[in-house]
Amino acid sequence: MTYTFWLSVRPRSAHLAAAALFAGASGALAQPDYGFDLVTIGAVGNAPYVNPDNIAQLVNGRGRVDYEYRIGRTEITSAQWLEFLRTFQSIPSPSPFWENEPVDWGGYRDINDTYHLRDVPDAAMLPCGGITWRMAALYCNWLHNGKGTDPGSLVGGAYDSTTWGRGPRPFEITDAPVHLTGARYWIPTLDEQLKAFQYDPNRYGPGLGGWWEARNIADTPGVSGPPGVGTTSAGWRTDEDPWAAWEIPLGAYPQSVSPWGLLDTSGGGNEWNEQIFRADYPAERGLMGSYAGQGGGAWQFYDRIWGAGSLSPDLGSTESFRIATAVPAPGTIGALALFGLSMRRNQRNLP
Numbered sequence: 001m002t003y004t005f006w007l008s009v010r011p012r013s014a015h016l017a018a019a020a021l022f023a024g025a026s027g028a029l030a031q032p033d034y035g036f037d038l039v040t041i042g043a044v045g046n047a048p049y050v051n052p053d054n055i056a057q058l059v060n061g062r063g064r065v066d067y068e069y070r071i072g073r074t075e076i077t078s079a080q081w082l083e084f085l086r087t088f089q090s091i092p093s094p095s096p097f098w099e100n101e102p103v104d105w106g107g108y109r110d111i112n113d114t115y116h117l118r119d120v121p122d123a124a125m126l127p128c129g130g131i132t133w134r135m136a137a138l139y140c141n142w143l144h145n146g147k148g149t150d151p152g153s154l155v156g157g158a159y160d161s162t163t164w165g166r167g168p169r170p171f172e173i174t175d176a177p178v179h180l181t182g183a184r185y186w187i188p189t190l191d192e193q194l195k196a197f198q199y200d201p202n203r204y205g206p207g208l209g210g211w212w213e214a215r216n217i218a219d220t221p222g223v224s225g226p227p228g229v230g231t232t233s234a235g236w237r238t239d240e241d242p243w244a245a246w247e248i249p250l251g252a253y254p255q256s257v258s259p260w261g262l263l264d265t266s267g268g269g270n271e272w273n274e275q276i277f278r279a280d281y282p283a284e285r286g287l288m289g290s291y292a293g294q295g296g297g298a299w300q301f302y303d304r305i306w307g308a309g310s311l312s313p314d315l316g317s318t319e320s321f322r323i324a325t326a327v328p329a330p331g332t333i334g335a336l337a338l339f340g341l342s343m344r345r346n347q348r349n350l351p
Helices: 012-021 078-087 133-144 190-198 298-302 333-346
Strands: 004-006 038-041 069-072 107-109 115-117 270-277 284-288 308-311
Touching (some): 038 190, 069 190, 078 107, 078 115, 078 133, 190 270, 190 284, 270 308
Antiparallel strands (some): 004 308, 038 069, 107 115, 270 284, 284 308
């Protein structure tokens, strides 16, 4: 596996009720939050990131977003991913692009092909490392279509999976480059990801925005170590267990936040974005974030705004993602709150 580096959970009846509840005056369907902790990113029309030394060629001039949007405070948790896998566990291949489970996460599959949380502390909140970009996109389709049990809910809605494939040239992909118009959930774009991770609307004082060069409101990488010792799980490992950092739950470093309050922008998984790179044959999707347990000083490179990577959308080893979604239209917030209360009353515990 190679990287290209840059220097530059619910009953069906509730789903049907939701469809009726969220049909607004425009006829568009508003999206429920499904229990995600979503952060609104404002400062519309912010200045893009510019590096005067021009060492950040692929992110120079990027990061401006001309609309409000919401993004997950954390990456997808093991409990959230478990719900997705359980929905289709009785179907051997619900999609041609289906992968069974992440490489590192808080769950496991038993001999009967049933998924469970592992019997370890905070298993539900452990990060998921090794989610392919296409599986992340299928998850967004599933959310868009109301968490249905029909495999058809994976085909489209947020992403058109019928475009996914390989072209005639080596490593070429045929994937449509961005999410569909009207998508209710999507993998963040590169600009959305950059802004949520490192743009501070008050960087130089109230209302005086600017960019931080590293994660967690800093210009230099944080301190690698377990909670209470370090400020990120990235770069931390033990001699006894080189994968120990993957046993650190998301949200375990509450003092380490982005300017908007996002957690684990350093550590956790290496996070996908929508960007397709290598325009001659667009083979790979973008990644940002220094992942848990990344050895040596490499994580410090990735903790910087100009340090990132890319990978084929059908591969995964340490990759995860957080969802992005629109800000609810005026008049839908009360209905969404009622729906959330209803869903919590119907939520089943995950053993």
